[in-house]
Amino acid sequence: MGSLVKIFPIKHRDFIHAGKPSIEIKNILKTLNTPREIIRRVAVCGYEGEMNVVMHARNGQIRLELSNTMIIIKITDKGPGIPDIDQAMEKGFSTALDEFREMGFGAGMGLPNMKKNADRFEIRSTPEKGTTVRMEFATGER
Amino acid sequence: MKVKDLKEQLDLVLVAGEAGLGQTIQGGYCGDLLSDVMANATEHCVWLTVQAHQNIVAVAVLKEMAAIIITCGNTPDKATCDTADQEKIPLFLSERSAFDLAWALARSDTD
Numbered sequence: 578m579g580s581l582v583k584i585f586p587i588k589h590r591d592f593i594h595a596g597k598p599s600i601e602i603k604n605i606l607k608t609l610n611t612p613r614e615i616i617r618r619v620a621v622c623g624y625e626g627e628m629n630v631v632m633h634a635r636n637g638q639i640r641l642e643l644s645n646t647m648i649i650i651k652i653t654d655k656g657p658g659i660p661d662i663d664q665a666m667e668k669g670f671s672t673a674l675d676e677f678r679e680m681g682f683g684a685g686m687g688l689p690n691m692k693k694n695a696d697r698f699e700i701r702s703t704p705e706k707g708t709t710v711r712m713e714f715a716t717g718e719r
Numbered sequence: 720m721k722v723k724d725l726k727e728q729l730d731l732v733l734v735a736g737e738a739g740l741g742q743t744i745q746g747g748y749c750g751d752l753l754s755d756v757m758a759n760a761t762e763h764c765v766w767l768t769v770q771a772h773q774n775i776v777a778v779a780v781l782k783e784m785a786a787i788i789i790t791c792g793n794t795p796d797k798a799t800c801d802t803a804d805q806e807k808i809p810l811f812l813s814e815r816s817a818f819d820l821a822w823a824l825a826r827s828d829t830d
C-alpha cells in the first residue's frame with residue numbers, strides 16, 4: 578500500500594475551528610481500523626499541536642501521513658519560534674496570554690504531553706521563522 | 720446510566736446536542752484546564768467544567784465524551800451550541816459546582 582498524505586490549515590486565534598483537523602484525522606484513522614489506543618494518542622498530540630499554533634504562533638498547518646508502518650503528524654507554523662526549547666518542554670512552562678488562560682489553556686502541559694504520547698517526537702524552531710513538531714506513531718504493518 | 724437520565728437526576732438544562740441523549744455514560748471528569756482534560760478524561764464520560772467557549776466541543780469529540788455539563792451558571796454562546804448540535808454532544812447547564820453535581824450523581828447512581 579502506498580502512503581496517504583492530508584494537509585489541514587490552522588488559523589491563528591481561530592478557536593471555533595481549532596480541533597476540527599484533529600477530529601478529521603481521528604475519523605480517517607477510525608475508518609482504517611487503527612487501534613483505539615493509537616487513535617487516542619494521536620488525538621491528544623494533534624489537538625495540543627493545533628492549539629499551540631492557534632495561541633502561540635501565526636498561521637500554520639497540520640499534516641497527516643500514513644505509511645505502511647506508521648502514522649506521522651507534522652505541525653508547522655510561521656510563528657515567532659521558540660527561543661528556548663528545553664524551557665518550553667518543561668511541565669508547567671507557558672507564555673500563554675491571560676485571555677487564553679481564562680479559557681483553560683496555558684497549563685504548560687501541551688508539549689510534554691505530545692512527547693509522552695508519541696512514539697517519536699521532534700521539535701525544531703527558528704526564532705522569527707517558525708516551529709515544526711514532528712511525531713511518529715508505530716502501527717505495525719497494515 | 721444514559722445521558723438523558725442525567726437531566727432529571729441533577730436538574731440540568733439541556734441547551735444543545737439533543738441527538739446524543741441516548742448515549743450511555745461511563746464515568747465522569749471534572750476539569751477546567753483543557754490540557755488536563757485531554758490527558759486524563761476517559762471515553763464516554765460526562766465532563767463537568769466551568770468553561771463554556773467553542774473549543775470545549777472539540778475536546779469532547781476528540782475524547783469521545785458522552786456529554787458536557789457547564790457548571791456554576793456559566794453559559795455558552797450560539798456558535799458553541801451549534802457545534803454541539805452538529806457533533807451530537809449534549810450540552811447541559813447548571814448553577815451548581817462540579818463538586819456538588821459529582822456528589823449528587825455519585826449518591827443517586829444506582830446501577
Ligand SMILES: Nc1ncnc2c1ncn2[C@@H]1O[C@H](COP(=O)(O)OP(=O)(O)O)[C@@H](O)[C@H]1O
Pocket residue numbers: 625629630632633634654656657658659665666670671672673682683684685686687688689708754
Ligand atoms: N508553535 C509554537 N510557536 C511558538 N511558541 C510555542 C509554540 N508551541 C509552544 N510554544 C511555547 O512553548 C510554551 C509551552 O507550550 P505547551 O507545553 O504547549 O504549553 P501551553 O500551550 O499551555 O503554554 C508555550 O507557552 C509557548 O511559549
Ligand SMILES: [Mg+2]
Pocket residue numbers: 625628629683686687688
Ligand atoms: Mg500548548
